[in-house]
Amino acid sequence: MSTIDSLHELPELTDDDLVRYSRHIILPEVGIEGQRQLKGARVLCVGTGGLGSPLALYLAAAGIGTLGLVDFDVVDASNLQRQIIHATPDIGRKKLDSAAERLTALNPELRVIKHDTRLTSANALDIFKDYDVVADGTDNFPTRYLVNDACVLLGIPNAYGSIFRFEGQASVFAAPDAPCYRCLYPEPPPPGLVPSCAEGGVLGILPGLVGVIQATEVIKLILGKGETLAGRLLLVDALNMRFRQLKLRKNPDCPICGANPTITKLIDYEQFCGFASPAPSNVQEIKNGVPQITVQQLKHRIDAGEDVYILDVREPFEYQIANIGGRLIPQGEVPQRLAEIDRTRETVVYCKSGARSQRIAELLKQHGYQRVVNLAGGILAWATEIDPTMKKY
Amino acid sequence: MTIFIPTPLRGYTGGKDAVEVEATTIREALDQLTANFPDLRKHLFTPEGKVRAFVNLYLNDEDVRYLPAKEASEVKPSDTLSIIPSIAGGR
Numbered sequence A: 001m002s003t004i005d006s007l008h009e010l011p012e013l014t015d016d017d018l019v020r021y022s023r024h025i026i027l028p029e030v031g032i033e034g035q036r037q038l039k040g041a042r043v044l045c046v047g048t049g050g051l052g053s054p055l056a057l058y059l060a061a062a063g064i065g066t067l068g069l070v071d072f073d074v075v076d077a078s079n080l081q082r083q084i085i086h087a088t089p090d091i092g093r094k095k096l097d098s099a100a101e102r103l104t105a106l107n108p109e110l111r112v113i114k115h116d117t118r119l120t121s122a123n124a125l126d127i128f129k130d131y132d133v134v135a136d137g138t139d140n141f142p143t144r145y146l147v148n149d150a151c152v153l154l155g156i157p158n159a160y161g162s163i164f165r166f167e168g169q170a171s172v173f174a175a176p177d178a179p180c181y182r183c184l185y186p187e188p189p190p191p192g193l194v195p196s197c198a199e200g201g202v203l204g205i206l207p208g209l210v211g212v213i214q215a216t217e218v219i220k221l222i223l224g225k226g227e228t229l230a231g232r233l234l235l236v237d238a239l240n241m242r243f244r245q246l247k248l249r250k251n252p253d254c255p256i257c258g259a260n261p262t263i264t265k266l267i268d269y270e271q272f273c274g275f276a277s278p279a280p281s282n283v284q285e286i287k288n289g290v291p292q293i294t295v296q297q298l299k300h301r302i303d304a305g306e307d308v309y310i311l312d313v314r315e316p317f318e319y320q321i322a323n324i325g326g327r328l329i330p331q332g333e334v335p336q337r338l339a340e341i342d343r344t345r346e347t348v349v350y351c352k353s354g355a356r357s358q359r360i361a362e363l364l365k366q367h368g369y370q371r372v373v374n375l376a377g378g379i380l381a382w383a384t385e386i387d388p389t390m391k392k393y
Numbered sequence B: 001m002t003i004f005i006p007t008p009l010r011g012y013t014g015g016k017d018a019v020e021v022e023a024t025t026i027r028e029a030l031d032q033l034t035a036n037f038p039d040l041r042k043h044l045f046t047p048e049g050k051v052r053a054f055v056n057l058y059l060n061d062e063d064v065r066y067l068p069a070k071e072a073s074e075v076k077p078s079d080t081l082s083i084i085p086s087i088a089g090g091r
Helices: A015-022 A031-040 A052-062 A094-105 A124-128 A141-154 A206-223 A296-305 A316-321 A331-338 A355-365 A378-384 B007-011 B028-036 B037-042
Strands: A041-047 A064-070 A112-115 A133-136 A158-164 A167-173 A230-236 A242-247 A290-293 A309-312 A347-350 A372-374 B001-003 B019-020 B055-059 B080-086
Touching: A031 A206, A041 A355, A041 B037, A052 A094, A052 A133, A052 A206, A064 A094, A064 A290, A094 A112, A094 A133, A094 A230, A112 A230, A112 B080, A124 A141, A124 A230, A133 A141, A133 A206, A158 A206, A167 A206, A230 B080, A242 B080, A290 A355, A296 A378, A331 A355, A347 A355, A347 A378, A372 A378, B007 B037, B007 B080, B028 B037
Parallel strands: A041 A064, A041 A133, A064 A112, A133 A158, A290 A372, A309 A347, A347 A372, B001 B080
Antiparallel strands: A158 A167, A167 A230, A230 A242, B001 B019, B055 B080
């Protein structure tokens, strides 16, 4: 039984549709009726990035009638290694505009609805309520929990995918009687433990693999055919090309989809994921003995009024372009100028992207500095995540 | 038995994606793993010794939380234990 066929009247297929979708219509599992279901369906893609690109393209090609897109970002050159819905001439354009243009070129009958906003607790229910299926292609934990909770509260299935380096996960959450994301992960990891794709990297093809799996699940949810990933977690290991699946169970004590839910409306997801907590997480990534601090963690410590000693090991010309304050000692001069660095205080070392500062932090450790941390991602991460007005170089 | 190490935690196992341990229960296997790689301990367990809420353990394809004996469940050499942390990337 499809999740959507009772919700609204199905549109008729035109002669053009019969030609365009003939390879679908010939499938007994789709047929005329199934193609009408696809045409009548309204699917929301949250994010038009790595996962959202293949997802939206295939859904548009498949004849989904209405496709909503949520994004607020602009196309950047570093997106093009994987975000195949955007092209080189689109650099600097809104992802929504670029994606909508590409999708309607592929399928002029498609109705694209652009939601030019960051998804928040204030707008999620209002945006989601007009859709039959949601496909979560976001890139951070607060939004993952927000999408899950909104889907559970509205009873909309969520075709879920996430990626990291060479690994992907896919499932269907919040389908009737199926587990939700919180059944699998009641709590997010502390900020900084699991790096983002920007920090940790991602094989460009991987979101293609995982996004297409999400698209497949969306289509099956609409058709009500086959066996969806509801109740299963599919693990994709692209490096060894291994696919494994794990059983998911509905947690009877789940705070949102369990028998006695404690979450009955959307909450503050930044706070839930620890981003707003004044105390820095005590679980940090450690690289060669040097704890890594994320730009968010550093920002919160500065905002909380902590007296953080910052050491900038870039060259003076780089400092001129952009800086986040602190003492400037270019990396080559650090060994001679150790006396200027207070060894009793915690020192946060930073550079452009985190590599030079990591080496200097290791050097300081060797010289007996006990409390040295490295700013992961450097000033580039700061410019991306904290202060978009800062000049990147 | 084989313990599969997910990408985000391989920094604490010298880059290994799988670790072999000899154990009769899940708890024993985890103790051996964290004895060999002490930095892993705080990522997998709370200070009270409970498995952290954002880490899931699977014996073969079953969630350890739903096994009757949980971490005291017996294991065979042919079993696999998977550590599945949440990941969020998508862009």
